Structures are given as C-alpha cells and as structure tokens.
Amino acid sequence: MIPPHGGKLVDRTAPEAEQAELLREVAGLPQVELNEREAADLEMLACGAMSPLEGFMTEADYRAVVDTMHLVKGLAWSIPVALSAKTEQHEALKPGCRVTLVAKSNGALAIMAVEDVYRVDHAQEAQSVLRTTDEAHPGVQYLRSLRPTYLGGPITLLRKPNHRDFTRYRLQPKETRVLFSAKGWERVAAFQTRNPIHRAHEYLQKCALELADGLLVHPLVGETKSDDTPAAVRMQCYEVLLENYYPKDRVVLSVFPAAMRYAGPREAIFHALLRKNYGCTHFIVGRDHAGVGSYYGTYDAHHIFAEFAPEEIGITPLFFDHAFFCRKCGSMASTKTCPHPREDHVFLSGTKVREMLAAGELPPPEFTRPEVAQILIESMRKAG
Ligand SMILES: [Zn+2]
8 A cells, every 4th residue: 555645644633532621622712713725624634635744834834835845844745734814813823822723614623733823925825836926816816815824733633524415425545545455456546626527537537547456536525616517516427427437346436625726736746645645556637737727838737747756746647638539530539649630539618518518408429428418407507
C-alpha cells in the first residue's frame, strides 16, 4: 500500500476517553465560525485526507506554501489550508489560547489550539496560488471576502459533521485503504471530477483502468461555483454510468469533501497528494484540470508536475490530452492516437451541449451516454 504523504496517516479525531472533557471545555471557549470551504478542510484535516497537516496552517507553513509550494519541513504542498478570522476579536486572539470551531449547520465541531495569528496579503496569495488577481476569478472573489488575518494551529475533531447527502459514499482515507487492500488492488487510479462524465472522461478512466487494478471515481462534492452542475445531479450521472458501463468489481465510487479552489495547476498537485492519502497510486490529470475561464493554459496542470521530483509527489500522474470519438478511427481517441483532422471528430462545445440539453435534445451517443444525458435534461427541466 502506498504510504500517505509524509509517511503517516493523520487522525485528529478526539479519542473517546477525552471527548466528554473536551465537550465541557467547548462551552467556555471563543468561537470561530467556519465558512463552507473551511468546514470541508476541517473534515479532511481530521480524517487524514490532508496528511501530514494536523490543523490550519501557521504563518511559516503558509508562506512556504505560497512562495515555494513546500511546507516548512520540506514536503511538497501547493495550496494554503487556512482559517480566516471572522471578527476583530479573533484578530486579537493570542497564541496559546484555544477556540471552538463552529459550522453553521453543525454547531461545535472541533477545538483548535491557536499557535499563530497572522496578517496576510490576499492579492499576493492570489497572484502566487491562482496566478491572477482578476476579480472575476472565483478563487480571487473568495479571498477578497475574507478578513486579512489567519489563525493557525492543530485541530481536534469532537464529532463528524452531519451530512445528509451521499452518506453511503463518504469513505475516509483509512476506509478506502482497507477497501483497496481487501480487493487486492495494488495499483489504483483516482479520477477527480466536478462535472458530469461525458465519453471523453469515461475514455480516460478506462485507459487508466486498463493499466491499474482498480479505479476510484472521486467526485468533489464541496462548494463549487453556482453555474457548475449540482453535486446531487452529478452523483446520479455517475451511478447510472457505473451501473451500465463499468465492471462493478473494479471501480469504487466515493465522494471527496473538498471545496473547489479553481487554482488550476496548483490544485492538480493538491488533488494528487490528497488522493495518495486515500491510498491511490495513480492520478488522472486531464486538460485544464481544476481550471476556470481561460486563466490557465490547457496543459499547465501537466507541466507543474515537472517542478517536483517524482518521489516528492509519490503518486504517479497520468497525463491525458483532449479525447473525442473519431469517425474515421471508429473509436474513442485523442490527439496522441488519432491522425485524422478535426472534421472527423465528434466535438461539441460546452455551450452547445448545454443548449441541446436545455432543449431536451440528446447529444450524440459518441459524446454523452444517453442515460447520463437523460438525467441532465431532467435536472434542467426541474431547475426551470
Ligand atoms: Zn481518427
């Protein structure tokens, strides 16, 4: 089994013996309310999905990550995992104090031992991590909505957030690791997605599956921008696709609680490292991974891996070009495997596909499986 990032799977859940005392302590502590992204990060910190992190970043780690894509101790890490102060009182907190982390719908979830309270420059963070300060970028908008003070320190989770959705698909890293090992899978390819799976994505997954023992379809279900397809609809699409077109004993569907950062290349590294913690050995990186608009070059998320030694990342990236159905080849193909001109390819733009679905029309089956298209048409009808 592939070791977690940093060698040890972190578990920041309060031991049962200490829970009663911690719950008593919570009542007397200052509270910090988590936004949606922070609540998702907390959940992933607690279960080891973000190993070796044990809490929200202190200033030293934050700066090292923003400036060098490494933690202070030298491990590769590309994305800040930060907790923002919500009030002036939070900004005045002193290292050494303890705070309760509270989620809107869930109440008190965790205690953080505050090690650091520090000022940040959001424009600088945006420029380094997102490669832009353009206010139209959803990641820039997020940063601008925060106070410029972060709190860092290790967390202890008191209880799991109460999820009402996808409850049978919420496997934690220690659970996927047990599952893969029980299945005898040595090579497991992970597929990150925040979109419905069209034939092109299915092709990448199946190419990976030809080489690996198993496939983890790992859709992101944390916060996404409002015009992305809702997670519940996407899950229906994955279910129907897996049911009809994938070998049941070689695929696991489970959700990835993270929020989207739309950080393109840096987020591809982040997504890969976290999937290593879930026990995957390979990670599929398509075109414009975690991108938005035209902020990143089509293959920037491939190139960024070259900035690290392979052993720094540990999980092996599988890079894929643009895939399509080619009428001349009579099969799915990509620019790497098909010599024919674009006219021979079944290609539809995202806009065109949305128009067709909105009009209740099925895209060609070479582009989208009809079962998937039907679910998307239905959901658009309901959304009106
Ligand atoms: Zn061809």
